[in-house]
Amino acid sequence: MSNKTFYQTGLEKMEVGEAPMPKIGPDDVMIKVQSVGVCGSDLHYYRTGEIGSFKVKFPFILGHEAAGVVCETGANVKNLKAGDRVCMEPGIPCMKCEECLTGHYNLCRDVRFWATPPYDGVLSEYVSHPAAFTFKIPDNMSFTEGALVEPLAIGLHACNMGGVKLGQTVAIVGAGCIGLVTLMAAKAYGATRIVVGDMLDKRLAKARELGAVTVNTAEEDFADKVMELTGGRGADVAIDCAGFTPTVDACLRCAKPAGMVVIVGLGAAKVDGFNTDMMSTKELTVKSIFRYRNLYPTAINAIADGRIDVKSIVSHRFAFDDTIEAFATCTKDIRNVVKGVIEY
Ligand SMILES: NC(=O)c1ccc[n+]([C@@H]2O[C@H](COP(=O)([O-])OP(=O)(O)OC[C@H]3O[C@@H](n4cnc5c(N)ncnc54)[C@H](O)[C@@H]3O)[C@@H](O)[C@H]2O)c1
Ligand SMILES: [Zn+2]
Ligand SMILES: [Zn+2]
Structure with a gap:
């Protein structure tokens, strides 16, 4: 199986390629990605290759606001099954350190966060992710709304x-x-x-x-x-x-x-x-504040019952195949782009 992926290969440079199919561990799920939001931090790495002390080593995969469909589950996974529509919390904390154990897992120093060097993001067809950080979204919620759970949190x-x-x-x-x-x-x-x-x-x-x-x-x-x-x-x-x-x-x-x-x-x-x-x-x-903790369920419920119309901030939609154009437009047309999303 192929896994089409967009790689950042330099400053304001992106190329399409093939990544290896991700492997899933017993606690993970494999997801076929359906929507990815273009975030200010993705655009920052795209333009400058760095944010503070985080420096990109090319090639690098951008994207961390994502939703999709579960296509395979690890042996221990009980909360999800193939076919479930989901969105993914992009940071995987260690769950061993003081911050994690005191409930501030967003402050974990060993967090592996999508599209934050050295960890690649999700602008691929398939990704694997821990089931514990993968959340079901209801049928009345679109994949793009699922991807926007991340900034809403x-x-x-x-x-x-x-x-x-x-x-x-x-x-x-x-x-x-x-x-x-x-x-x-x-x-x-x-x-x-x-x-x-x-x-x-x-x-x-x-x-x-x-x-x-x-x-x-x-x-x-x-x-x-x-x-x-x-x-x-x-x-x-x-x-x-x-x-x-x-x-x-x-x-x-x-x-x-x-x-x-x-x-x-x-x-x-x-x-x-x-x-x-x-x-x-x-x-x-x-x-x-730094990112969020324990807020995916709240954000999903608020969107699903219509209290927060998060999709209303989307100004530009791009097809997955047009990811290179998506990054160029979101970077150059700042006066017109409020929020861009890539829909597969
Ligand atoms: N703390 C966190 O966990 C966290 C998470 C995500 C983003 N951020 C940060 O939040 C900020 C906003 O993110 P974003 O994606 O919306 O970025 P953005 O660049 O799209 O939005 C920032 C806005 O601030 C406006 N602005 C700049 N100078 C201004 C001024 N003097 N007066 C009024 N408005 C001004 C800009 O015109 C722009 O619209 C960024 O600094 C980003 O790094 C923080
Ligand atoms: Zn973001
Ligand atoms: Zn930790």
């Missing part, structure tokens, strides 16, 4: 860590995929006013469509606008989904006294020059 984790509750005002800087899923999560957790800032009109329009008030940060100061909209009170929770000094600073400035700031953005290696005085005089709580 980040938005849910950000809102959980920020303690977003009914009636609150949530301010979000950055309206890329992560900002938009955070907006949807905040709404689902009960936030009644959500303010989203970005500089790209198409993304701001999408945020408005999803119920947010938007601020074009090329024209207006985000924090000033949040203060104006809240009558000088500020946001209960401010969430940075961009990762730059001015965006973190805007969150610190627009959070209300005793409010919460959550940093999701990893864009800049170093954030400096922001006003730490704000953290002291407002008694802010500042948290960071």
Whole structure:
């Protein structure tokens, strides 16, 4: 059997090839992949070959937001069978270290995460994965919605860590995929006013469509606008989904006294020059998040019962055979691409 695969072979270079068929261990399942989301981190590796200390060695397989159909199961697997429609949580933690054993498996230092060097991703026809990190999706959910469970889990984790509750005002800087899923999560957790800032009109329009008030940060100061909209009170929770000094600073400035700031953005290696005085005089709580833990079932249920319409952020769909074009378009056409997905 062949396993058609797309390899990144250099900066902004991709080639189609054949990978060996994956092998499954007794606790694994083999999956025929059906949909893969193109994530900001995939595009970052595609453009620059690195994120922080993670450096790609070519050839490298991108893609970590994925859904498909189980086609074979290992001898010990009881929760899944051939033919099940599933989505896959891309990080496989060691389940032996202190972080894993205390329930913070997303912080495992030995995690093997798809498309994070040195581990290849899923832009293949077939992949194997532990059954414990493979989740059934119901028939009313598409494979693309299954693939988007991954970014949605980040938005849910950000809102959980920020303690977003009914009636609150949530301010979000950055309206890329992560900002938009955070907006949807905040709404689902009960936030009644959500303010989203970005500089790209198409993304701001999408945020408005999803119920947010938007601020074009090329024209207006985000924090000033949040203060104006809240009558000088500020946001209960401010969430940075961009990762730059001015965006973190805007969150610190627009959070209300005793409010919460959550940093999701990893864009800049170093954030400096922001006003730490704000953290002291407002008694802010500042948290960071890394990926998610135990949130796949929540995300699947929220999508399946229609509470979160995650597919509404998809702006571009590509066929698997057109994966090379998908990466070129998502990289070059940033003004128009909100979220790209590859459908097999
Ligand atoms: N913590 C985690 O586990 C985690 C997981 C996934 C992604 N991330 C990070 O989250 C961030 C967002 O991811 P994404 O995929 O949505 O990226 P993205 O690049 O698609 O979106 C970022 C958005 O921020 C906007 N932006 C940049 N500067 C701004 C400014 N000054 N004011 C307002 N908006 C501004 C950009 O226009 C863009 O739309 C990235 O830094 C990514 O690395 C973190
Ligand atoms: Zn992703
Ligand atoms: Zn571990």
